[in-house]
Amino acid sequence: MYDESCLPRIGSNIRLLRGACQFNQQQFAERIGISQTHLxxxxxxxxxxxxxxxxxxxNALDCSLETLLDRKAAAEWAQAHD
Structure with missing residues (x-):
């Protein structure tokens, strides 16, 4: 079950996963169609x-939505992709 407590972690999870994929902010922002500032x-x-x-x-990270929402799942995914 989800609650709003996962929302503040989404940004840090995206940063963690983006880093594991070795995308800089500009590269990743372009992949998802936003500005680097917005990212x-x-x-x-x-x-x-x-x-x-x-x-x-x-889709850009080739991961599940669950991975973006859950800190533990994000950490495990990042570790597997380092």
């Missing part, structure tokens, strides 16, 4: 992420 704001939890952007991010 930075997402990663620092300054803005909320839409479901559409979560789906694009999961």
């Amino acid at each position: 930075s704001n997402i990663e620092h939890n300054n803005v909320q992420v839409s479901l559409k952007l979560l789906v694009r991010s999961a």
